Amino acid sequence: MSPATAPHPTVPTAALTTKKLSAVEADAAVVGMVSTSDGAAVAVDDLPSDSVHALEAAAAALDFTGSASTTLRLPGVEGLEVDQVVLVGLGSTDDEDAPSTDVLRRAAGAAVRAVSKASTVLVVLPSEGAEQVRAVTEGALLGGYRFTAYKSGLAKGATRDSAGKGSKDDDGRTKGVREVLVHAGGRRDKATKSALEQGVVTAEAVALARDLVNTPPLDLHPGTLADRAEEAVRSLPVKASVLDEKQLARKGYGGILAVGQGSSRPPRLVTLSYSPSRAKAHVALVGKGITFDTGGISLKPPASMPGMKADMAGAAAVLATVVAAARLQLPVAVTGYLALAENMPGGGAQRPSDVITMYGGRTVEVLNTDAEGRLVMADAIVTATELSPRPDALVDVATLTGAQVVALGSRVSGVMGNDDALRSEVVANADVAGEEMWPMPLPEHLRPTMDSTVADIANISSKRDAGMLTAGVFLKEFVPTGGEDHLPWAHVDIAGPGFNEGGAFDHVHKGGTGAAVATLVRLLENRSA
Template sequence: MKINLVDKNIEKNDAEIEIIFVKNIENLEDKELLEFLDFKAKDEACILLAESKKIYVGYEEENYDSIAIASATAIKKLQTTKFANARIELNEVLENNFKALIEGAILGEYKFVNYKSEKDKKRIELQILVPNKNDKFEEILNESIIISKAVNKTRDMVNTPPADFYPEVMAKFAKKLAKSADIEVKIEGEKFLKENKMNAMLSVGRASVHESQLIHLTYKPKNAQAKIVLVGKGLTYDSGGLSLKPADFMVTMKSDKSGGCAVMSTLWAIAKLELPFEVHGIVGAVENMIGGNAYKPDDVLKAKNGKTIEIRNTDAEGRLVLADCLCYAQDEIKDIDYIFDYATLTGACVVGVGEYTTGIMGNNEILKRNAVLSALKSGEYATTLDFNRFLKKSIKSEIADICNIANTRYGGAITAGMFLDNFINDENKEKWIHFDIAGPAFVEKPWGYNPHGASGAGVRMTIKFLQDLVDNN
């Protein structure tokens, strides 16, 4: 999509069709026709008047979500026509929600068609008529394009099938992202994992024909205000291991790399936006498969920090990869200000808070609530899930330091988060947040401005959190 800002008072507009955002149809020129067609000014309501070359799209509230959904809905309607050039004239509501307008349009246009034999080659051009071309609109436009591109990069990676996206390929994508921005990259293989006693991560991937990869991306601007570490679960495919998933549950497991993909794209966006933070992205790229060399239920693994883990289910593998990656990050990077991890970790989180919401966990109540606030402001849904002393007992092992699953079926998202807490150093306990993105990362039906499949969950909320840090300093 190409987006141009046009001064409505000066430049001539030659768009083929107009997109009109509507909260109330009372004073519209086409009111009678819209009423006849039973158009309601509601979220996701949209109608094309082909003869008058207008698209009317409804919205209910004057906030990010409603405007972004309306913008995406209008673009999707435009994609069903032969019109390729549309205009939108800003009013006060759209001016106040300009970021939502841009991001909704770009995110709504997205389609994953890499494997389609016939592809729609039409490129949409959007002309936005502004009262005057000032720096405010240009700045928001440029920022929103970068953020939306980062989300769509995540979507592309997550949507790619496992035969074409395995750990070595993920490492190549990391190098490609680093090359296109001011980012350093370091890739380590299984020899490094073995030498550095990262046996939890190493064990998960040892039955795969594809070698596990530890990816470390670094963005270091001058005079950084803080040091941030982002850790992502990069399970390029998860069969469940010897605790094999049922066939229906194995479909969509290409999405188990969503956390790692979000971390990689977020680093790219941070570098492009030149945010004043030193940011490290650590991704454990692993494939969990079956075979004679697979790790087993009843095994006891020793993580990088020396803690022993009793394996009672090989499908609780993401937390093992994250455990070693969190240890690696804290050993390699000193004086960390914030450490966040992202993972499609538990089905329990989806059961608890639904498909569209991220579960946020940690030890610092203020930090968790700030993260939720940043998520909501960015357009993502999130809520806190609280640790408690009684659930902590459920991951106690009789033969090792800790068990990789709880002895109860209840509170599974929280017990997974509490498992990870065992691999956070004491000095970092209050600086750490765990984001369980199992729900929103991949949904098999379109929702809002998100398509079928990957949504890019985690990218926008993290960038907004960092931007809020800048504003508060």
């Protein structure tokens, strides 16, 4: 099985189906419904007429209006070889306006999440073009995501089966949706097949990032995350290299070392290089990888601790994106950096008022050890600027500030940078990928608030306001900006979107979300066009 089609264990597999819908055998079917003035109506033309009448009658009897991403589970109906049908709303539309790809992606995810006790699901949503097929595939697979590595199957009095595997199937996947059949109007042309594969690779990349974020910090520290990165690219045309603590010290990585020095599990810097011979562009990616963030000596309050296993979501996103680029064989060079450390309050931890020398020589006064992400990121960013040949663009992804959540909430990432065109490009690709991102400024007047009397810069501002922006301003200090040396750079703060602490919605589950992966994949695809 080729790397492009190798299944990921935490999402279902996907395939196109060209059979008549009445002949498709599945456990459940997902059917899209649109809101009309007369009630909810089936949104596709390929269903048997008996099925259409039965589904629309059931929707009317149960007051299902077809509002976007709402679902209604029904028993099987005449004309479909399934035990259950999940109706999913696509919102209001008219004959000229098909549902957007974002609506389709979200609806597919919500519907597959709503399926009960089914292994194979037939997804029947409007898929008239390649982009619609890709969106439906991404949404359906991510809706079927299940992270079960730590489930024994023995909860609530359950007993193990004869193989001793509790509620898990033979491959270790907890019972749930295992296969998605995407109905694309009977088409199997090259564009449709390619769209399905792109959707599969993107969804599996997002799932990889989710898996890493969901892994407990007991089992995911800088060393094991570096191992996971090497394992993830082993079968791909990607070169992986890892700097351990001794090599980091020898090369002068003061930021990464300072953050990790309070932990018994030392830091790492992972470099992933995908360099196809026909590359049309070169993009560098940097991801924050704090495998657990206690805040260090500037200790966080207890209520803030559990979610801090997600403080490596940026590094997970970068790893997953490099994997996706290689699997899709994109003609764009990608160099990814995972800046990995565990921020602990041990006896060797850095102290507020310490001055550290960063990679590249700048000095930083550490006034708050909980502003650690920018320290590891700055080291990796400087490393990226030294690449030869130099990248055409540099994008970093980080769960960097609680201020991002205050400013934009838990679902919208902030995008900053030294280049308006690149910042706009990131936001535009997020729109296509179905992720919410918003452009934010980096005001020059914030830089003096981080002046230090003993070092080149302090790691926090003397003001409490604009925390998301001052973190971005700090990082900007380490990127060549303006003049002939200008390197286009964008900074994506996913502090809220990287980890869903609320209930599941659309194709997003509770826990790790894989935020920014789909956006970065689209960015690379467009750079390689």
